[in-house]
Amino acid sequence: MAEAALAQGKLLSLRETIARMEGKPLHRLEPVPDSAVGRPGDVSVAVVNHDRIAFGIEALDAALGGGLVRSGMAEIRSGSLRDSGASTGLALSVAAFVMTRQEPQQGRAVFFVGEPSVCRETGELLAEGLEDHGLALDRLVYARPRKLDEALWLAEAALSSRAFAVVVLEIAGNPARFGLSESRRLSLKARDSDCLLLLLRQGGREEAGSTIFRLEASPASSGLHLLPDGTPLRGTIGSAAFSLAIEKVSASASPLPSQGIVLEWNAHERLFTCPSDALPAFCPEPRPANPGAGLPLPADRSDRPQTLGAVLAFDRAS
Amino acid sequence: MRLLALDEKALALGLKRHQGLAEAKAMCPQLDAVAADAAADLRFLEALADWCSRYTPLAARDGTDGLFLDITGCSHLFGGEENLLSDLIFRLEAMGLAVGGAISHAPGLSWAAARYRMHQPLESRIIRPDTAGAVLSPLPVSALRLEAETVPLLMKAGLRTIGDLMCLPRAPLARRFGSHLIKRLDQALGREDEPISPRLPVAGLSLERRLAEPVAREEDLLFMAGELSRGLAPMLEERGLGGRLFELSLFRVDGAVFHVHAGSSRPLRDPARMEALFAGRFTALQDDIDAGYGFETLRLSVSHAEPLESRQMDLARPSRSTEGLADFIDQASARFGAGCLMMPVTRESHLPERASAFVHAQEVLSAADHAMRSSQPYRPARPIRLFRYPERVEAVAEVPEGPPVQFRWRRILHRVVKAEGPERIAGEWWLDGEEALTRDYFRIEDEAGRRYWLFREGLYDREPGVPRWFLHGLFA
Numbered sequence: 001m002a003e004a005a006l007a008q009g010k011l012l013s014l015r016e017t018i019a020r021m022e023g024k025p026l027h028r029l030e031p032v033p034d035s036a037v038g039r040p041g042d043v044s045v046a047v048v049n050h051d052r053i054a055f056g057i058e059a060l061d062a063a064l065g066g067g068l069v070r071s072g073m074a075e076i077r078s079g080s081l082r083d084s085g086a087s088t089g090l091a092l093s094v095a096a097f098v099m100t101r102q103e104p105q106q107g108r109a110v111f112f113v114g115e116p117s118v119c120r121e122t123g124e125l126l127a128e129g130l131e132d133h134g135l136a137l138d139r140l141v142y143a144r145p146r147k148l149d150e151a152l153w154l155a156e157a158a159l160s161s162r163a164f165a166v167v168v169l170e171i172a173g174n175p176a177r178f179g180l181s182e183s184r185r186l187s188l189k190a191r192d193s194d195c196l197l198l199l200l201r202q203g204g205r206e207e208a209g210s211t212i213f214r215l216e217a218s219p220a221s222s223g224l225h226l227l228p229d230g231t232p233l234r235g236t237i238g239s240a241a242f243s244l245a246i247e248k249v250s251a252s253a254s255p256l257p258s259q260g261i262v263l264e265w266n267a268h269e270r271l272f273t274c275p276s277d278a279l280p281a282f283c284p285e286p287r288p289a290n291p292g293a294g295l296p297l298p299a300d301r302s303d304r305p306q307t308l309g310a311v312l313a314f315d316r317a318s
Numbered sequence: 319m320r321l322l323a324l325d326e327k328a329l330a331l332g333l334k335r336h337q338g339l340a341e342a343k344a345m346c347p348q349l350d351a352v353a354a355d356a357a358a359d360l361r362f363l364e365a366l367a368d369w370c371s372r373y374t375p376l377a378a379r380d381g382t383d384g385l386f387l388d389i390t391g392c393s394h395l396f397g398g399e400e401n402l403l404s405d406l407i408f409r410l411e412a413m414g415l416a417v418g419g420a421i422s423h424a425p426g427l428s429w430a431a432a433r434y435r436m437h438q439p440l441e442s443r444i445i446r447p448d449t450a451g452a453v454l455s456p457l458p459v460s461a462l463r464l465e466a467e468t469v470p471l472l473m474k475a476g477l478r479t480i481g482d483l484m485c486l487p488r489a490p491l492a493r494r495f496g497s498h499l500i501k502r503l504d505q506a507l508g509r510e511d512e513p514i515s516p517r518l519p520v521a522g523l524s525l526e527r528r529l530a531e532p533v534a535r536e537e538d539l540l541f542m543a544g545e546l547s548r549g550l551a552p553m554l555e556e557r558g559l560g561g562r563l564f565e566l567s568l569f570r571v572d573g574a575v576f577h578v579h580a581g582s583s584r585p586l587r588d589p590a591r592m593e594a595l596f597a598g599r600f601t602a603l604q605d606d607i608d609a610g611y612g613f614e615t616l617r618l619s620v621s622h623a624e625p626l627e628s629r630q631m632d633l634a635r636p637s638r639s640t641e642g643l644a645d646f647i648d649q650a651s652a653r654f655g656a657g658c659l660m661m662p663v664t665r666e667s668h669l670p671e672r673a674s675a676f677v678h679a680q681e682v683l684s685a686a687d688h689a690m691r692s693s694q695p696y697r698p699a700r701p702i703r704l705f706r707y708p709e710r711v712e713a714v715a716e717v718p719e720g721p722p723v724q725f726r727w728r729r730i731l732h733r734v735v736k737a738e739g740p741e742r743i744a745g746e747w748w749l750d751g752e753e754a755l756t757r758d759y760f761r762i763e764d765e766a767g768r769r770y771w772l773f774r775e776g777l778y779d780r781e782p783g784v785p786r787w788f789l790h791g792l793f794a
Binding site for chain 2: 241
């Protein structure tokens with residue numbers, strides 16, 4: 001009897017080791033019964049899991065096998081650079097979310113490694129905007145290295161320092177110098193150092209890598225501002241909304257949803273929420289095709305011909 | 319073109335300073351004349367001063383051809399003043415320089431003895447305070463570092479040697495030749511103090527290691543830096559200090575000196591971390607340090623130290639992460655420079671590009687305790703990404719001052735579904751002048767759900783020019 005229990009314990013620990021090596025979720029409190037092995041659909045989402053932080057959105061949590069991982073590498077990508085607002089926003093939301101859920105006790109920080117070409121194309125991070133988005137500025141370190149090698153070095157050093165809860169590594173497109181081996185190396189490092197590494201691929205294709213999951217972020221139309229009594233205010237732009245397509249989950253317990261999941265980021269509460277279905281979809285008021293002669297400027301074309309050459313604001317250097 | 323300086327051989331041939339080059343070439347056809355480069359001479363002299371810091375940290379450049387070393391308290395390290403001087407002269411002569419040197423209690427006296435007793439034996443150039451008068455009196459008055467016009471005046475008066483001046487009453491001398499003469503005389507006799515200005519700031523603490531065999535490999539240098547840090551740690555501990563800025567001086571066998579600086583974001587005493595700092599610096603410097611035939615002397619000094627109070631460890635939560643953050647910032651700054659890591663801060667300004675700034679993380683971290691934050695009144699939301707230079711868009715608005723209906727950005731037409739605004743931000747006239755244009759910012763969402771921050775620069779009819787539309791940022 002005792003031998004059988006010993007063997008069982010050994011088997012469990014081996015399973016745990018294998019699961020850890022493969023980066024799969026560990027179900028510590030409720031060991032999976034033998035009969036359930038090999039039938040991934042049986043594992044329910046309700047299993048208590050200490051390695052995950054639940055987003056609180058059922059569809060997303062189920063698809064990701066219980067929520068956001070605490071340590072390891074995950075990828076968020078945007079299909080084109082003009083969607084970088086959404087992808088950056090989602091990455092920063094996740095960082096703020098982790099910081100609120102996990103960090104008040106540990107005092108770790110967020111590290112954002114920017115990519116110069118993305119900064120040129122889609123703008124630099126703005127302190128006030130980050131604050132509005134729910135991030136604590138005194139717990140955010142930002143770097144903009146010149147080359148990818150430097151960025152990788154910084155990310156790796158940041159992971160080994162164990163001073164960060166989230167490291168966001170922004171890369172542009174699919175650089176040849178960030179391949180499978182680099183991705184594997186960073187993901188192992190992240191798992192060892194108990195840190196979430198978010199790979200933020202701006203304007204890139206899907207690429208194989210040792211990430212735990214990969215999401216494609218695209219913009220989604222936002223909700224409305226709510227008045228104090230709870231009625232929505234027409235025509236306003238509410239909390240930021242994203243549409244996520246789950247492209248890959250390494251240890252998937254349930255089939256991936258075929259269509260995108262739309263979620264909103266409530267920066268004030270630092271919570272992800274589902275857009276409420278109760279609100280009617282906003283449709284702009286129909287506009288006459290020909291606005292008529294009463295208006296001072298025509299609304300169907302620009303007020304002046306296109307100018308040639310580069311025109312910048314700020315004549316004087318500010 | 320004229321000759322500015324001559325070596326001994328040229329002097330022996332009868333050439334003179336300020337002689338025309340053509341004339342000199344006629345006298346001596348094989349003359350090797352090099353174009354004068356005062357800046358290079360100065361650089362060379364400064365490099366020599368750096369090299370002399372192996373004897374004392376107080377090495378100062380004097381004019382274009384001399385160095386002052388303050389060796390107070392240093393000579394015993396070299397086996398006495400005589401050994402120090404002979405070692406210094408021997409090494410400099412080995413470099414191919416013609417050097418004269420003297421040691422005395424006053425810089426003026428040393429200056430005179432080094433130049434006018436150059437060919438006398440070494441012992442007679444180490445002058446005790448009581449023999450100063452005797453040494454000075456036979457020297458010509460030009461040994462007093464006087465102004466160029468005073469020397470001929472003295473000569474005309476028959477005062478050829480310093481001894482002639484010393485036996486005259488001071489008041490008439492000062493009246494006739496100016497107080498400068500008396501000052502110089504007093505300085506030479508050591509009656510008046512003369513400060514020298516060392517080239518490099520003197521480090522509060524430093525430790526030096528002389529090697530019997532020069533080392534050139536990076537690992538050896540790093541090992542030596544570690545050894546020096548281990549030696550420095552007890553000294554810092556004794557004083558209750560921690561170093562913020564360290565300087566590692568590497569003295570190459572051929573006289574070149576390299577200084578490697580490494581900064582830390584908080585006071586530091588741990589030898590392993592000091593070594594790690596220098597490891598980062600060495601990786602960053604790579605080829606900037608040419609080891610040549612190797613380095614014979616290494617010195618580690620603490621250029622800037624701050625009190626390091628011992629902290630009680632927190633039982634409930636180990637504060638490892640702040641330590642880790644500081645370590646990481648130091649490591650990255652040592653490798654890529656201090657500007658590599660930044661932290662966002664908000665400033666008090668209405669203009670978004672001025673209200674947000676990135677500050678070096680090292681500074682923020684050291685100033686974190688006394689940072690002041692003023693709470694801002696309500697303002698509309700700001701985008702997360704802001705273009706450094708707003709991008710021109712062609713916008714179409716229904717009413718001139720209203721939000722756009724559609725706009726074309728980077729050749730793509732975006733139809734506006736929702737718009738919020740305007741948020742009117744007037745120019746900061748105290749910086750930009752009265753004619754700075756007002757901006758009306760609109761928060762805009764297009765059909766695909768992308769959110770933009772557009773502004774119209776200028777107001778219709780009220781401000782000069784036709785208003786133009788720009789895209790300034792992207793919302794999440």
